[in-house]
Amino acid sequence: MSKITMREAISKAIWEEMERDPSVFIMGEEVGVWGGTYAVTKGFYDHFGARRVKDSPIAEAVIIGSAIGAAMVGQRPIAELMTINFAFSAMEHIVNEAAKLRYMFGGQFTIPMVIRAVGGGGRQLGATHSQTPDVIFAHFPGLKVVSPGTPADAKGLLKSAIRSNDPVLFIEHAAMYQLRGDVPDEEYTLPIGKSTVQREGSDVTIVTYCKGLELSMKAAEQLASEGIRVEIVDLRTLRPLDMQPVIESFKKTNRAVIVEEGWKSFGVGAEVASRIYEEAFDYLDAPVRRVAQDEVPLPYNRTLEQAALPQVEDVIAAVREVL
Amino acid sequence: MKKEAQLDLYHQMVLIRRIEEQAAELYQQGKIGGFLHLYIGQEAVSTGLIAARQPHDRVITAYRDHGVAINCGLPANEVMAELLGKATGVSKGRGGSMHMADASKNFWGGHAIVGAHLPIAAGFALGDQYAGNDNVTICMFGEGATNIGFFHEALNLAQVWKLKVLWVCENNKYGMGTSVERASAVPEIRQKAEGYGMPNSRVDGMDVMKVYEAACDAIEKVRTESHPYLLEAVTYRYRGHSMGDPERYRKPEEIKQWQENDPIGIFRKQLVSKKTTSEKALDEIEARVTQEVAAAVEFAESSPEPELDDLFKNIYAES
Ligand SMILES: Cc1ncc(C[n+]2csc(CCOP(=O)(O)OP(=O)(O)O)c2C)c(N)n1
Numbered sequence: 001m002s003k004i005t006m007r008e009a010i011s012k013a014i015w016e017e018m019e020r021d022p023s024v025f026i027m028g029e030e031v032g033v034w035g036g037t038y039a040v041t042k043g044f045y046d047h048f049g050a051r052r053v054k055d056s057p058i059a060e061a062v063i064i065g066s067a068i069g070a071a072m073v074g075q076r077p078i079a080e081l082m083t084i085n086f087a088f089s090a091m092e093h094i095v096n097e098a099a100k101l102r103y104m105f106g107g108q109f110t111i112p113m114v115i116r117a118v119g120g121g122g123r124q125l126g127a128t129h130s131q132t133p134d135v136i137f138a139h140f141p142g143l144k145v146v147s148p149g150t151p152a153d154a155k156g157l158l159k160s161a162i163r164s165n166d167p168v169l170f171i172e173h174a175a176m177y178q179l180r181g182d183v184p185d186e187e188y189t190l191p192i193g194k195s196t197v198q199r200e201g202s203d204v205t206i207v208t209y210c211k212g213l214e215l216s217m218k219a220a221e222q223l224a225s226e227g228i229r230v231e232i233v234d235l236r237t238l239r240p241l242d243m244q245p246v247i248e249s250f251k252k253t254n255r256a257v258i259v260e261e262g263w264k265s266f267g268v269g270a271e272v273a274s275r276i277y278e279e280a281f282d283y284l285d286a287p288v289r290r291v292a293q294d295e296v297p298l299p300y301n302r303t304l305e306q307a308a309l310p311q312v313e314d315v316i317a318a319v320r321e322v323l
Numbered sequence: 324m325k326k327e328a329q330l331d332l333y334h335q336m337v338l339i340r341r342i343e344e345q346a347a348e349l350y351q352q353g354k355i356g357g358f359l360h361l362y363i364g365q366e367a368v369s370t371g372l373i374a375a376r377q378p379h380d381r382v383i384t385a386y387r388d389h390g391v392a393i394n395c396g397l398p399a400n401e402v403m404a405e406l407l408g409k410a411t412g413v414s415k416g417r418g419g420s421m422h423m424a425d426a427s428k429n430f431w432g433g434h435a436i437v438g439a440h441l442p443i444a445a446g447f448a449l450g451d452q453y454a455g456n457d458n459v460t461i462c463m464f465g466e467g468a469t470n471i472g473f474f475h476e477a478l479n480l481a482q483v484w485k486l487k488v489l490w491v492c493e494n495n496k497y498g499m500g501t502s503v504e505r506a507s508a509v510p511e512i513r514q515k516a517e518g519y520g521m522p523n524s525r526v527d528g529m530d531v532m533k534v535y536e537a538a539c540d541a542i543e544k545v546r547t548e549s550h551p552y553l554l555e556a557v558t559y560r561y562r563g564h565s566m567g568d569p570e571r572y573r574k575p576e577e578i579k580q581w582q583e584n585d586p587i588g589i590f591r592k593q594l595v596s597k598k599t600t601s602e603k604a605l606d607e608i609e610a611r612v613t614q615e616v617a618a619a620v621e622f623a624e625s626s627p628e629p630e631l632d633d634l635f636k637n638i639y640a641e642s
Binding site: 025066069071073075077104105106110141144165 | 381
């Protein structure tokens with residue numbers, strides 16, 4: 001084990017896979033000479049060269065579209081979107097092409113590609129650059145949507161995404177690149193589509209992912225000092241959604257809070273809560289609570305922005321409500 | 324071109340025409356659903372174009388795809404079965420008229436979102452460049468598609484990255500009911516390539532041999548000089564945009580005028596006047612096509628529906 005940052009974990013995953021498989025290459029805006037907008041691909045251009053580290057024009061539709069094409073003819077492209085907010089310019093290709101082409105042509109085509117995209121708020125970038133639109137993409141069958149909350153998960157899941165024969169949207173969080181965690185030194189991968197218990201407890205279940213995991217872990221620490229034992233289930237993958245660990249945990253605690261950074265309406269919380277009602281209604285001891293972003297385009301002003309984003313205190317308050 | 328090859332092209336053109344006439348009837352009978360865009364009038368473009376490709380060259384097009392499918396060698400039976408949504412269709416009944424493909428024939432589909440397949444075509448060429456082979460990707464689209472952003476992103480990328488794509492614009496004068504003059508800043512589409520420093524030319528898309536020669540030339544340039552190329556084929560569709568088009572945007576006289584330039588008629592005249600073959604031999608081809616179309620309908624109608632149990636098959640490669 002070594003303690004490394006999220007940035008290092010993601011960078012290592014790509015580096016190792018590019019070393020392992022010559023069909024893997026990375027393309028996107030500023031991935032090469034610049035070294036990656038978030039420095040994830042620093043050093044790649046010098047080591048792998050321009051053929052495998054491709055600086056693309058600022059043209060999201062053709063970044064994703066051409067990655068789809070290259071994947072269909074046998075390569076394994078990693079297409080980086082500078083941020084997930086620019087995915088809307090490539091929405092057609094993510095939703096109507098990557099997610100559909102295999103099925104619509106009767107299984108003839110395979111699209112082994114990864115779309116890496118950075119999301120999340122909290123950095124005073126204003127409404128267009130601070131979004132967490134993960135659920136929009138998770139809505140579409142045909143895509144896989146992964147968003148890890150720890151460096152170890154990030155590394156193992158990204159390696160699986162690169163090896164996967166399906167299109168995977170891999171969502172990173174801009175405010176988590178410095179997050180440190182233990183990562184195994186030896187080679188490993190983690191399965192896409194598996195939720196996991198990140199902290200054990202018996203009083204209440206928090207279901208979360210990505211940045212929500214950090215908030216929930218902090219909340220659980222504070223609550224532990226009052227003797228409240230929180231269990232945390234990290235979804236890690238939004239599609240396909242693995243509810244089994246959630247339901248198992250809920251049957252034990254009978255109370256649930258769902259924590260996500262995106263907007264509450266039509267969100268992860270709505271989906272997970274419905275499934276709990278559908279699959280474990282008899283185990284309910286309290287209404288399921290959701291902690292999420294306020295329904296507003298995120299403002300620039302720091303105080304306003306933080307007020308709109310979910311905080312540790314919001315998680316603690318929600319837990320108290322269900323207890 | 325050898326005589327046999329020319330007769331083969333004639334056969335393909337007639338086959339496309341008759342399959343589509345038959346499809347229009349089946350549509351009226353309610354046996355074909357969804358949208359049905361006929362290629363009638365434009366047969367010379369894809370027939371001449373595809374004749375110029377090597378088998379390892381990739382082909383991708385828009386939703387007006389039955390003709391290209393036939394030219395690429397997809398069996399008429401399976402094309403017809405796809406129109407009827409049957410399990411034996413080229414896309415197993417999942418795609419329909421607009422989404423025919425056969426990877427084994429290097430035909431990468433029929434795509435229904437205007438212009439969206441152009442970035443994907445650039446990606447095929449990117450994959451081939453990465454692999455270091457000399458495949459050319461042939462990407463066909465209407466003139467209407469050159470007004471959407473995807474076109475410009477794809478042409479720019481192809482030119483900057485020196486991708487081996489032959490862009491083929493089938494300028495049939497209308498995108499649905501909007502004439503090229505009303506929608507495009509330049510009515511001559513090849514001019515748009517100039518803005519990207521891309522070699523380009525324009526060809527009479529009603530004359531199959533002219534298309535063939537222009538395509539051979541362009542493909543050769545793309546392959547040996549390693550850059551994209553835009554070929555504009557001037558053509559015309561005789562039928563509505565899709566079934567049920569009220570056609571208020573053009574006069575019957577205009578259609579009639581273009582029908583005097585019918586691509587099959589032109590080719591027939593050429594074949595006979597140059598004594599490549601006889602009227603009788605061409606009539607025999609037509610008779611053969613009639614049988615092939617009847618057999619295709621028979622095959623499609625008697626084919627099974629897809630299994631309901633297979634509804635969720637092929638969403639992912641790995642579950
Ligand atoms: C992005 C998008 N917008 C609108 C449509 C609806 N639509 C289908 S075909 C078409 C006209 C396209 O014309 P053109 O590209 O010239 O091709 P043609 O039909 O003449 O072959 C339109 C507007 C669509 N399919 N996709």
